[in-house]
Amino acid sequence: MKLHSPQFERALKRARKSAIKRSPELKREARRASRGFRKHYSGSMIGRALFAGLLGFYAWTIVSSRGNAAAGLALVTIWMLSWSFSRAQSLISLLYQSGDLSALSFLPIEKPVLFRWELQKYFWASVMSLLDLIAGYGTIAVYLNSPAAMAATIPAAVLAWFTMHALVLFCASRWPRFPYGAIPALAIFSLIGLGFAHLGEHLADALHTFGIPINVLLPTGWTASVFLLFTGDHDWTLALLLIPIAGVLSTIPNSLARLRAQYDFKEATRPEVSDIIPQEIEETDIATSPSDERPLRVESEAVEKIVRQNLLPPPAPWHAPAWPEKLLWRWLTPRERILAEFVFPQKIAILKGWIKSFRNAGIAVLLALAVGLRSPGWEALILIVGLVVTGFGTLLKLLGSGAAFETVNSSGTNMPRYACYGIGMRELSRLLLKYTAIQIPLLLLLTLLCGGLIAHFSSSPIGVGLLLALKVTGLVAALRFISLTLSFSSCTNDSSRFRLKNIALVIILLTAIGTFLVLAAAAIFVPDPTAAWIMWAIALPNAALVPKIYAWFYNRNWFDLMAVPRR
């Protein structure tokens, strides 16, 4: 389905071409314009294909290590189930929040056409998931060297793909408000988790034990169960699963009809927002009594008074600060305090975030203990999963940059907001480094706690866990230097031009960052403790060097503080 007329577009192109041909000046202009235009290729297709390859690789690994095709297929089944949640979220987003909807709603297009247009976009975007299925089923067929399975791979993948989409349409049409998007992250995580040797073994064991029930119970595994028949498993009762598959597929017309009937796109309008009253005068000047609800608008006479009194209050720390915020405020220079208002215009809550991290770590420990009581040997696995999830959240807090690197779109380019107000790289960097540095004691406490617990649960000496925690703290803190550099770089065109200067910058930066990563990995994995600590000691100043190198290029005006938005 196309919204435009291909014939008309072809005619238009022909007319344009002949108009340009007739005029030498236009010919020159067109040549000039096309020289400046570079075709952009999206890397997401390649990334998605690589991901399918990874799924195939894991399926192969499981089948080869356990000699059980059902275990490998169960992995594909779980992945497709989580992927179907993601697709359900995408379908709802496309139908109701797609970027082109507001533009299309201004055109004389009927709702059924709009619905078909968005639905078509959804199906095109889902094609790559077919690759996952082909990779999953195909690698298992190749491993088993079964010609029947190889021949059945593509039909089975197509059938599984349609079953998955029937489920997606069924769910999206009946429960459109369900938070489908929250679920797939876990599956992606567990897939990455397979890379960890310890975790991989446990998961492979579980898939080996429960492979067949997983494939039979989960709807995304029904086709996999049928596929199993072609791999040499001759439990023909599995063929009965074709009945529920047919049942699910038969719901497609009804689900589509429901979605179409419910489809009523309306442009989202923001509700009227109330005036933002400065904290200090909110209660005394505006509300007449504590029981009064705050009015949406402040009286005109009061506005002038508020503006006069509150336009320029002395720089103050964020509202109701806790001790890390207070400490940070005291450490900042007067200029950095001003920049802190710019970077964190709302409020900053360092301690609150850390309390959440400690709470999450506590939950992981309790969960590990509870699981350990029932299935000994699984505590360490649960603990590692919980602590890694906690760690990712903590990293985001530690490397937070507030609004420092937000950009504004101006005449087709993105410019960093800080560049419009005479803010320098050095001063902004110092503020953000202090912001991270103030959190290091909290990070150390968390890593020591995690290190100690992991050592305890994996029956290693506690001292080893604590020393590892110390190393991790240093390396994670040093990551700030790298993330800072990359944040500055993301708002520039430093790597988008093929010039010696830019190539030199990219090579030097990649070398410095790569060296840090190698040293960091060596500091953790090298068995000789002395060598590992030496690597650690070199890695930290190496990371600190990265923003200094970048600043040298930055201050010599070797690139613009603007970037062409990514398509």
Place this chain on the structure above:
Amino acid sequence: MNIELREVVKAYNSVRALDRVSLNIAAGQIISLLGPNGAGKTTLIRCLAGIAVPDRGAIYFEGEEFRRDRMDLRRRMHILPDFPALFWDQSVLRNISIILRLFDADQPGAEDRVVELLRDFDLLPLSLRPVNSLSRGQAYKAALVALIAARRELWLLDEPFASGMDPHGIEAFKRHARAAAAQGTTILYSTQLLDVAERFSDRVCVIHKGEVRAFDTLTRLREGARDKDNVLEELFRQLREDHA
């Protein structure tokens, strides 16, 4: 602030946005940058603000070469892009407060100045509203109030007259800009509105395909023109004819 551009070249891929641009701008002048779409006006403004970097040539402020690490020079200017770099979920008041502080322009008495400016731009009743609840023109006015109140020596404005401001706002902007220029502020703005440029500038700079085609006062430009009443229109007609 005196500005000098010497043989400035700036290219995006194979397109020369600025081609050996040399200009001398004296302090206290209002300069309008004119030119067809894609002529290089915005690039010139960005180069002056340190956002874009010339490939060749140099820019001098008060005789000193401008580089990105010259924070002393960068803090003496204020750029206002076509879409202002504001905190959209914060109130007008908070935005102005943050900007004044960043430019160290929050000395005692600034409140009165800001209140008067808000009143002038019809923003006083809206000053507690979040910027994202205002119309485009109102948001631009909020950014203008901050720019005027910050009292920098160089104002760089990209298309201020295509910002959605109402006639009253435009009139207030012109009035404040004239007053600032009288006190030595240099004002550079880009526009496509020839009649605005004719009435509201001390010198006009016409750029075409990255080259400066004219940079002079209107009086001087009129001297050499056939149609003295529509000198800028004639200039643009000429550019198109040269182009053809």
